[in-house]
Amino acid sequence: MKINILFFSNLKQYSKNFTLCLENTNELTLLELQNILVQKIPELKNILNNIAFAINQEYVANSNVKIVDHDEVALIPPVSGG
Amino acid sequence: MKLEIKIIEKQLDVKYAGDFVKNISSGAIVLFEGVVREYNNGVKIKNIEYSAYELMAIKEIKKIINIALKKIINVEQVHAICIHHRIGKLQIGDTAVVIAVATEHRKEAFELASNIMDLIKKTVPIWKQESSEESAH
Numbered sequence: 001m002k003i004n005i006l007f008f009s010n011l012k013q014y015s016k017n018f019t020l021c022l023e024n025t026n027e028l029t030l031l032e033l034q035n036i037l038v039q040k041i042p043e044l045k046n047i048l049n050n051i052a053f054a055i056n057q058e059y060v061a062n063s064n065v066k067i068v069d070h071d072e073v074a075l076i077p078p079v080s081g082g
Numbered sequence: 083m084k085l086e087i088k089i090i091e092k093q094l095d096v097k098y099a100g101d102f103v104k105n106i107s108s109g110a111i112v113l114f115e116g117v118v119r120e121y122n123n124g125v126k127i128k129n130i131e132y133s134a135y136e137l138m139a140i141k142e143i144k145k146i147i148n149i150a151l152k153k154i155i156n157v158e159q160v161h162a163i164c165i166h167h168r169i170g171k172l173q174i175g176d177t178a179v180v181i182a183v184a185t186e187h188r189k190e191a192f193e194l195a196s197n198i199m200d201l202i203k204k205t206v207p208i209w210k211q212e213s214s215e216e217s218a219h
Contacts, residue, residue, distance in 0.1 A: 008135055009209035054207070057138035074135055074207070081132070081139075081167060081208030082116050082179050082199060 001025050001069040003033070009077050011051070014043045030055070031063040033073060044075075052076040084162035087143045089136045089208075091170045099182035103162035108184035112191040114199060116179040118172045126215040132169045132178060135207035139167070146201040150194050159186035160194065167208060178210075 003020045020036070022028070028036075030053055038045045053060050054074040055067060067073060086102055100113050118130050143165055151157050162184040172178055181198055185191040202208075 006135065008207065009133055009211065054135075054138055057135070057141050059205070074138065076135070076207050077209065079203070079205065079207055080210045081134070081206050082203045 001027070003067060003070075004072045005037070006072065006074040008074065011075050011077050014041050027066045027068045029063065030060055030065050030067060030073075033067055034063065037075075050078060083160055085147070086164045086166075087140050087147075088166045089134050089139055090166050090168055094166050094168050094177040094180050096177060096180050099164040099166055099180045102164040103182040103184035105161055105184060107186065108161045108191075109186055110188035110191040111182065111184045112188070112195040114179075114181040114195045115177050116199070118174050118176050118178055120174050122212060122214075127174060128213040128215050129171055129173050130178070130213070131171045131211045132167075133209050133211075134167070134169050136169075138207050142206045143167075143202065146198055146205065149201060150197040153197060154190050154194065156186070156190060159190055161185060163194070163198075165198065165202075167202075167206075169208070 001022050004017070005020055006017050007015050034048060038048065054076055055065065056072050084103065096113065096115055100111060103111055118127065120127060147163060151160060154160060164182040166180045168178050179202070181195050183191045183194045
């Protein structure tokens with residue numbers, strides 16, 4: 001499966017947007033994805049509590065929510081619009 | 083209800099937003115303009131760069147409008163809303179956000195513009211990064 005991972009604002013210093021390709025997997029939970037991301041980008045570990053996640057442009061509060069092929073997952077640092 | 087939501091890279095046209103919501107049924111138009119100010123917490127600002135997750139920002143603003151409308155008793159008296167948010171590098175005095183609301187009477191227009199702005203700051207995926215005079219040195 002392929003998941004598009006998006007980074008915004010100050011999180012761009014840690015990674016560019018990328019497509020995560022996982023073999024032999026059809027779905028995974030947000031928590032599992034977070035663990036993969038922390039392995040790939042260790043800097044995220046200490047700031048994960050301050051990052052919200054969105055799947056296909058919708059905030060996700062529950063880390064057990066399933067992510068499927070071609071989902072778009074965004075890491076949302078604290079917002080500051082207006 | 084007439085509605086327009088845009089994330090814009092060019093200078094915002096405040097008059098456009100007012101004209102967009104204006105109609106013969108509305109006795110009140112509230113036009114809020116958020117502007118880049120010179121000082122933030124005593125630090126002189128050089129410029130502010132706004133960025134957005136545009137697709138989600140539009141979706142979130144739509145949700146926010148619905149939340150704000152639910153608090154309005156006479157929701158049928160809300161006739162038009164226009165929200166434009168700027169992205170890119172803004173200088174002092176530039177307009178970062180415009181909210182225009184047209185309603186039958188003024189109370190709803192003031193309330194909506196204020197509530198929408200509060201909610202934008204809480205959930206809409208838009209970010210500002212300030213450059214101060216100090217950090218530029």
